[in-house]
Amino acid sequence: MQDVIIIGAGVVGCAIAQRLGRYSGKVLVLEAANDVSCGASKANSGIVHAGYDAVPGTDKARLNTKGARMMQGLCSSLGVPYGKPGALVLGFDADSKPALEALLKKAKKNGVPGCRIIGREEILAMEPRVNPEVSYALYVPESGLVSPYELTCALADSAAENGVQFQMNTRVKSLRREGDAWLVQTDRGDYTSRTVVNCAGVGAGELHNQISSRQVEIIPRRGQYYLLDHTLPLSFQMTLFQLPTPMGKGVLVTPTTHGNILFGPTAEDIPEGEDTATTHEGLQEVLKKVRLSYPGANTRTVITTFSGVRAHEKGGDFIIGAVEGAPEGAFEAIGIESPGLTAAPAIGEEMGDWVAYFLKLPANPRYIPPTPVPKAFSAMTEQERRVACQTDPDYGKVICRCETVTEAEVRRAVRRPVGARDIDGVKRRVRAGMGRCQGGFCMTRVMEIISEETGIPFEEVSKKGSDSAVLTGPIGEARND
Amino acid sequence: MIEKAKAIDLLVVGAGPAGLAAAIAAKKAGVMDLMVLEREEEPGGILNQCIHNGFGLHRFREELTGPEYAQRDIREARDLGIPVRCGTMVLDITPDKEVTLVSREKGLEIFRARAVILAMGCRERPRGALAIPGTRPAGVFSAGTAQKIVNMMGYMPGHDVVILGSGDIGLIMARRMTLQGAKVRACVELMPYSSGLNRNIVQCLDDYEIPLMLSHTVIDVKGRGRVESVTIARVGEDRLPIPGTEQEIPCDTLLLSVGLIPENELSLGIGVTISATTQGPVVDNRFQTNVPGVFACGNVLHVHDLVDFVSAESTQAGEAAARYLGGYEDTGATEVRVVDGPGIRGTVPQRLLLPQGEIGEGLEMMFRPDRVYNNCFLTIKAGEAVLVSQRRRILTPGEMATAKLSPQLLETLRNEKELRLEITAEKQVS
Ligand SMILES: Cc1cc2nc3c(=O)[nH]c(=O)nc-3n(C[C@H](O)[C@H](O)[C@H](O)COP(=O)(O)OP(=O)(O)OC[C@H]3O[C@@H](n4cnc5c(N)ncnc54)[C@H](O)[C@@H]3O)c2cc1C
Numbered sequence: 026m027q028d029v030i031i032i033g034a035g036v037v038g039c040a041i042a043q044r045l046g047r048y049s050g051k052v053l054v055l056e057a058a059n060d061v062s063c064g065a066s067k068a069n070s071g072i073v074h075a076g077y078d079a080v081p082g083t084d085k086a087r088l089n090t091k092g093a094r095m096m097q098g099l100c101s102s103l104g105v106p107y108g109k110p111g112a113l114v115l116g117f118d119a120d121s122k123p124a125l126e127a128l129l130k131k132a133k134k135n136g137v138p139g140c141r142i143i144g145r146e147e148i149l150a151m152e153p154r155v156n157p158e159v160s161y162a163l164y165v166p167e168s169g170l171v172s173p174y175e176l177t178c179a180l181a182d183s184a185a186e187n188g189v190q191f192q193m194n195t196r197v198k199s200l201r202r203e204g205d206a207w208l209v210q211t212d213r214g215d216y217t218s219r220t221v222v223n224c225a226g227v228g229a230g231e232l233h234n235q236i237s238s239r240q241v242e243i244i245p246r247r248g249q250y251y252l253l254d255h256t257l258p259l260s261f262q263m264t265l266f267q268l269p270t271p272m273g274k275g276v277l278v279t280p281t282t283h284g285n286i287l288f289g290p291t292a293e294d295i296p297e298g299e300d301t302a303t304t305h306e307g308l309q310e311v312l313k314k315v316r317l318s319y320p321g322a323n324t325r326t327v328i329t330t331f332s333g334v335r336a337h338e339k340g341g342d343f344i345i346g347a348v349e350g351a352p353e354g355a356f357e358a359i360g361i362e363s364p365g366l367t368a369a370p371a372i373g374e375e376m377g378d379w380v381a382y383f384l385k386l387p388a389n390p391r392y393i394p395p396t397p398v399p400k401a402f403s404a405m406t407e408q409e410r411r412v413a414c415q416t417d418p419d420y421g422k423v424i425c426r427c428e429t430v431t432e433a434e435v436r437r438a439v440r441r442p443v444g445a446r447d448i449d450g451v452k453r454r455v456r457a458g459m460g461r462c463q464g465g466f467c468m469t470r471v472m473e474i475i476s477e478e479t480g481i482p483f484e485e486v487s488k489k490g491s492d493s494a495v496l497t498g499p500i501g502e503a504r505n506d
Numbered sequence: 507m508i509e510k511a512k513a514i515d516l517l518v519v520g521a522g523p524a525g526l527a528a529a530i531a532a533k534k535a536g537v538m539d540l541m542v543l544e545r546e547e548e549p550g551g552i553l554n555q556c557i558h559n560g561f562g563l564h565r566f567r568e569e570l571t572g573p574e575y576a577q578r579d580i581r582e583a584r585d586l587g588i589p590v591r592c593g594t595m596v597l598d599i600t601p602d603k604e605v606t607l608v609s610r611e612k613g614l615e616i617f618r619a620r621a622v623i624l625a626m627g628c629r630e631r632p633r634g635a636l637a638i639p640g641t642r643p644a645g646v647f648s649a650g651t652a653q654k655i656v657n658m659m660g661y662m663p664g665h666d667v668v669i670l671g672s673g674d675i676g677l678i679m680a681r682r683m684t685l686q687g688a689k690v691r692a693c694v695e696l697m698p699y700s701s702g703l704n705r706n707i708v709q710c711l712d713d714y715e716i717p718l719m720l721s722h723t724v725i726d727v728k729g730r731g732r733v734e735s736v737t738i739a740r741v742g743e744d745r746l747p748i749p750g751t752e753q754e755i756p757c758d759t760l761l762l763s764v765g766l767i768p769e770n771e772l773s774l775g776i777g778v779t780i781s782a783t784t785q786g787p788v789v790d791n792r793f794q795t796n797v798p799g800v801f802a803c804g805n806v807l808h809v810h811d812l813v814d815f816v817s818a819e820s821t822q823a824g825e826a827a828a829r830y831l832g833g834y835e836d837t838g839a840t841e842v843r844v845v846d847g848p849g850i851r852g853t854v855p856q857r858l859l860l861p862q863g864e865i866g867e868g869l870e871m872m873f874r875p876d877r878v879y880n881n882c883f884l885t886i887k888a889g890e891a892v893l894v895s896q897r898r899r900i901l902t903p904g905e906m907a908t909a910k911l912s913p914q915l916l917e918t919l920r921n922e923k924e925l926r927l928e929i930t931a932e933k934q935v936s
């Protein structure tokens with residue numbers, strides 16, 4: 026019997042798990058995919074939203090600003106890339122000014138410091154590549170960037186170091202209260218737990234509706250992106266938003282924490298929450314809309330396209346806390362669409378404490394504070410590199426040439442407490458295969474290392490779990506010409 | 507503690523055929539203090555995975571496999587006592603030629619070189635660069651990666667294959683996969699012509715009845731874990747898919763052979779100017795870049811179809827580096843810019859330096875046409891004056907073409923600023 030079962034290992038589930046690591050209790054995270062951070066938490070804009078956009082007074086607004094305030098400290102304790110370049114919300118016609126003023130008012134109500142409205146000249150001085158037809162912008166100095174999957178993986182490691190168990194490839198089918206425990210039925214057997222926490226992203230609505238008196242509707246809303254190579258000098262320092270619409274925050278241009286540029290996302294409601302395909306129409310739309318902010322946008326240095334799916338709840342707010350009208354011991358954080366990444370540290374703290382309070386879990390006397398993920402070789406100074414190579418010669422072997430990732434780092438990605446088990450998992454943790462050649466050169470070497478470290482036979486190493494093996498077997502005898 | 511950079515005369519980056527030939531030539535021309543750096547564990551570059559034959563016809567008048575071809579240079583380099591350090595990655599080169607490298611054996615090291623030859627080769631364009639829509643499952647490989655998996659690791663990347671792009675590696679892999687028992691459904695090419703060598707189309711597709719679908723492209727990829735199908739469509743003259751021509755092909759593998767990109771990240775760090783057309787450094791007829799003492803050759807300079815030409819070009823680059831190290835300077839040389847006229851894409855070299863005094867030897871310009879031309883004329887002009895107008899039976903983007911400039915012709919360029927290559931339908935006369 027577990028004390029807590031957390032369903033879903035996105036940034037929200039991992040933040041809750043990490044918080045629960047401060048308490049003594051048996052905590053298990055069940056995740057349908059082969060790794061943490063395989064849902065929305067791996068495919069989003071990576072913006073730490075300052076909080077000017079959420080409707081004041083909502084949970085969304087409160088958790089957004091709280092999470093944004095926590096993010097920098099959390100990232101530095103976890104060793105996760107974070108930056109705060111600021112943002113501009115661009116308006117292109119005369120009536121954009123009142124709309125921007127309304128945003129400014131919301132920003133003030135939500136407690137976002139430093140925002141102001143600026144004119145064309147100041148905008149172009151900050152970001153010369155912005156469309157010169159811009160009229161006004163809301164300047165948001167507190168807007169930040171975070172590497173979302175690195176954050177999720179680091180939270181999971183910290184949770185695991187404090188005894189939280191993670192079980193991947195396990196999809197929760199149903200939740201039922203039996204006696205004084207929850208019966209959690211999965212495609213890999215049944216589990217019992219004193220409490221359950223549903224943070225299953227786009228999959229959360231179905232589980233919620235099994236146990237709650239108040240039905241929710243989670244609408245999968247897809248967002249497609251172009252990702253560009255990091256070429257110097259950066260074409261943009263800041264995040265450029267357009268005025269928000271009812272469908273979301275519009276198409277943005279932003280640098281990432283690693284200096285790549287993102288164009289996107291679209292906002293399309295789709296029938297199936299796990300459908301992360303990109304489409305020709307979607308990508309065309311991104312390009313068209315991005316050119317309003319950045320007329321020079323082109324796809325010459327594009328290295329990949331991708332999409333993520335938002336878990337939009339019809340009511341529009343986050344739903345967090347005890348599940349309404351359910352037997353006791355059921356908690357949830359659902360409908361966590363944008364700014365859910367930003368809010369995750371705050372959601373984790375509140376939900377973790379709630380559940381611990383409900384269970385009366387004592388503090389964990391052996392709590393281990395997060396160990397920061399070591400600095401990437403590519404980010405080290407010359408002297409740091411020298412020392413790294415002396416301590417571990419595997420730093421001397423570069424595996425991924427595009428992102429300069431060494432063998433020492435790839436091995437560590439697999440050895441971490443919640444280690445990579447597939448190629449995409451290595452990529453999210455240490456960026457091998459994330460560069461301009463997209464793994465063309467390093468994929469087979471990464472597969473060998475995964476195999477050596479885990480004992481998974483080489484030919485079974487997958488891209489992203491069970492049905493995604495890269496190879497179809499050894500070659501047989503070749504036919505003659 | 508800052509360690510001092512070690513001094514060296516010449517560093518060659520890359521031990522593929524280009525780097526090896528350049529180092530051999532430099533050593534023969536008297537450069538004693540040199541080293542070749544290679545990040546892989548073996549020298550030979552991309553040739554190591556090309557186990558098919560067809561290499562060396564021009565240079566050795568023999569049909570060798572890739573590794574056999576490479577072996578000849580490797581052996582010669584060894585016999586000449588040229589140090590080739592493998593497992594050594596060059597991380598950075600500064601404009602004053604401080605070269606940072608890292609290896610498992612020696613950790614981080616810094617050299618200060620008097621001259622550097624760039625011979626880093628090229629990489630393949632990945633799926634992302636084409637922004638092919640659809641899912642992102644396992645089973646999408648660049649053809650060169652698939653070649654490495656089959657030829658060097660002994661595994662199959664799939665059994666039911668569609669190939670996008672008709673570059674040479676894709677064509678070679680169509681045959682290789684077929685011989686290994688895979689079904690290759692089609693080779694799909696966006697352009698109305700193939701970018702591969704004609705001999706490869708015949709020997710790798712036609713001989714195995716694999717359809718080459720010109721003016722087609724892949725517009726969708728399906729399958730969540732592994733590729734389940736791709737959808738192809740015919741494209742119009744604007745190269746956009748024509749609605750109604752879609753065709754879904756079930757398969758488990760999509761191989762991409764959609765172009766090679768010279769690997770010039772190091773070059774950019776040095777401050778070397780890169781040509782937008784060749785995507786390689788802008789060089790003069792001594793293969794020297796805009797940074798004095800920095801030379802480039804092989805696929806890092808411009809993508810070659812035949813290794814024989816890589817070796818020839820790189821030999822010249824190595825000799826030029828030796829001359830540079832010997833103190834030779836082009837003082838007083840006339841500089842002539844080479845420009846691509848209509849029909850031409852990416853002439854190398856882009857600058858000619860004509861020495862004072864007598865011009866002893868001619869030189870060979872390399873270029874590609876921008877599409878297929880039959881029975882056309884390659885015309886070389888200086889200003890309005892036509893210097894050469896030669897009949898060419900066929901020029902195709904899939905095969906690099908050359909034009910020889912004789913010493914006499916070069917003499918006539920002394921007062922010119924610009925040399926222009928163009929393709930014309932008729933013979934041109936001044
Ligand atoms: C296009 C887009 C752009 C965004 N941009 C931003 C941004 O810039 N800033 C920001 O703050 N936020 C942004 N967000 C929002 C942010 O990404 C999400 O709020 C956040 O990632 C949600 O995390 P999560 O853990 O709730 O969900 P997820 O990361 O989706 O995790 C849910 C997990 O549950 C698992 N799961 C589902 N069903 C089951 C089941 N039955 N059993 C077991 N496991 C299950 C899934 O496999 C998944 O791993 C964006 C979102 C999208 C899609």
Ligand SMILES: Cc1cc2nc3c(=O)[nH]c(=O)nc-3n(C[C@H](O)[C@H](O)[C@H](O)COP(=O)(O)OP(=O)(O)OC[C@H]3O[C@@H](n4cnc5c(N)ncnc54)[C@H](O)[C@@H]3O)c2cc1C
Nearest residue numbers: 520522523524544545551552595596626627804805812813
């Ligand atoms: C897959 C393929 C198939 C081909 N098939 C044929 C054919 O059938 N017939 C034919 O005649 N020609 C063929 N060619 C063409 C010919 O073989 C190539 O043009 C030739 O190999 C290029 O030589 P290179 O030395 O410039 O590049 P490469 O062979 O690519 O060598 C470059 C070397 O530099 C190293 N390097 C790069 N960066 C660094 C760094 N930072 N530090 C250290 N080392 C570095 C690389 O590891 C590599 O070993 C083929 C080419 C390819 C790509």
